[in-house]
Amino acid sequence: MRIAVMGAGSWGTALAQVACANGHEVRLWARRDEVARAINRDRRNPGYLRDVELGAGIEATSDLAHALDGAEALLVVTPSKVMRAMAREVAPLVRPDLPVALCFKGIEEGTGRLPAEVFAAELGSPERIAVLSGPNHAEEVAIGIPAATVIACASAHVASFLQDALGSGAFRVYASDDVPGVELCAASKNVIAIAVGASYGSGCGDNTAAMLITRGMAEMSRLVSKAGGDPLTCMGLAGAGDLIATCMSQHSRNRRFGERLVEGMTPDRFSAETGMVVEGALAARNFEVLERRYGVDLPITRVVRDLVWGDATIAGVRRQLLERSFKAEFYGL
Numbered sequence: 001m002r003i004a005v006m007g008a009g010s011w012g013t014a015l016a017q018v019a020c021a022n023g024h025e026v027r028l029w030a031r032r033d034e035v036a037r038a039i040n041r042d043r044r045n046p047g048y049l050r051d052v053e054l055g056a057g058i059e060a061t062s063d064l065a066h067a068l069d070g071a072e073a074l075l076v077v078t079p080s081k082v083m084r085a086m087a088r089e090v091a092p093l094v095r096p097d098l099p100v101a102l103c104f105k106g107i108e109e110g111t112g113r114l115p116a117e118v119f120a121a122e123l124g125s126p127e128r129i130a131v132l133s134g135p136n137h138a139e140e141v142a143i144g145i146p147a148a149t150v151i152a153c154a155s156a157h158v159a160s161f162l163q164d165a166l167g168s169g170a171f172r173v174y175a176s177d178d179v180p181g182v183e184l185c186a187a188s189k190n191v192i193a194i195a196v197g198a199s200y201g202s203g204c205g206d207n208t209a210a211m212l213i214t215r216g217m218a219e220m221s222r223l224v225s226k227a228g229g230d231p232l233t234c235m236g237l238a239g240a241g242d243l244i245a246t247c248m249s250q251h252s253r254n255r256r257f258g259e260r261l262v263e264g265m266t267p268d269r270f271s272a273e274t275g276m277v278v279e280g281a282l283a284a285r286n287f288e289v290l291e292r293r294y295g296v297d298l299p300i301t302r303v304v305r306d307l308v309w310g311d312a313t314i315a316g317v318r319r320q321l322l323e324r325s326f327k328a329e330f331y332g333l
């Protein structure tokens with residue numbers, strides 16, 4: 001079948017490879033025409049995963065209507081900050097029953113809306129909108145190193161269709177119906193990875209990282225359960241799995257950005273240097289609206305927000321976190 005992939009960054013390129021390896025005809029939409037032309041000419045993405053030779057079944061294009069023409073599934077892999085704009089661009093071009101998998105990680109700025117809500121509002125037919133998330137560094141998935149992911153969708157039929165379309169021996173795809181749970185885990189794990197990066201960058205050790213990962217999972221679970229998701233999702237691939245991969249991997253941009261906070265690194269400077277997005281920085285800020293909406297305590301997220309966007313110092317947030325009163329391990333759940 002033909003699959004449209006929207007976004008030719010690292011993850012869009014890797015997912016195009018996954019779909020191509022499964023025998024699908026892939027149309028990969030790149031924002032810039034010179035990128036699309038370079039991919040078609042060189043069989044390599046000039047900006048991302050440059051060492052990976054792209055399959056012959058991938059055609060890149062900067063024409064969104066062409067990318068979507070005849071598509072039987074759409075994977076949206078553009079950065080979260082443009083989710084609403086992307087939804088509006090694709091809305092007039094897709095049929096009402098086209099399965100759409102949202103593969104970016106984040107929540108909407110200002111509203112705190114989750115990706116599937118935003119796309120459902122713009123495209124209609126919410127039951128065909130799925131989210132894909134898991135411990136999936138593009139650098140590894142693109143070359144077939146074994147990994148697993150979750151596709152969550154209100155429709156078991158659409159989840160199963162996407163599972164068959166993308167799943168393989170190298171890329172195991174599990175199904176779920178917990179759309180908000182998977183989306184919140186995806187956005188939250190990036191924030192915790194920044195905290196872990198900052199802890200390593202400021203000289204802390206593996207015990208500190210394990211504390212932040214585990215307590216990060218506790219705050220993720222509090223948020224998921226208050227927002228109507230299943231806290232068990234936090235123990236799965238989209239939660240614990242992705243949290244571990246992102247916090248411990250050298251591939252992780254969020255962790256690397258966190259390591260450099262001690263030297264005053266900012267999200268804009270990091271993205272300008274690497275050409276890559278740091279979704280956790282935006283998520284830390286965007287979670288504030290959900291903290292207020294659900295009255296949920298997210299202490300690690302709060303200190304990451306203060307470090308990245310406020311004038312907090314590492315020494316200050318360290319005190320702020322460690323000098324809180326002692327609590328029951330699973331308070332708020």
Ligand SMILES: NC(=O)c1ccc[n+]([C@@H]2O[C@H](COP(=O)([O-])OP(=O)(O)OC[C@H]3O[C@@H](n4cnc5c(N)ncnc54)[C@H](O)[C@@H]3O)[C@@H](O)[C@H]2O)c1
Pocket residue numbers: 007008009010011012013031048077078079080082103104105106136137138139275276277279
């Ligand atoms: N890289 C990974 O390993 C990975 C894995 C799973 C999920 N994700 C998620 O996928 C999403 C995309 O990340 P990525 O790693 O593919 O990106 P990237 O950081 O590799 O590259 C950024 C991409 O965003 C595009 N872009 C920048 N501004 C844009 C705009 N205004 N409109 C449209 N496109 C724009 C750039 O052209 C480029 O293609 C993120 O939400 C990320 O969290 C990434």
Ligand SMILES: O=P(O)(O)OC[C@H](O)CO
Pocket residue numbers: 105134135136137138190193242245246251252253254255277279
């Ligand atoms: O490189 P990061 O930190 O954006 O993480 C990439 C993926 O989300 C890992 O699953």
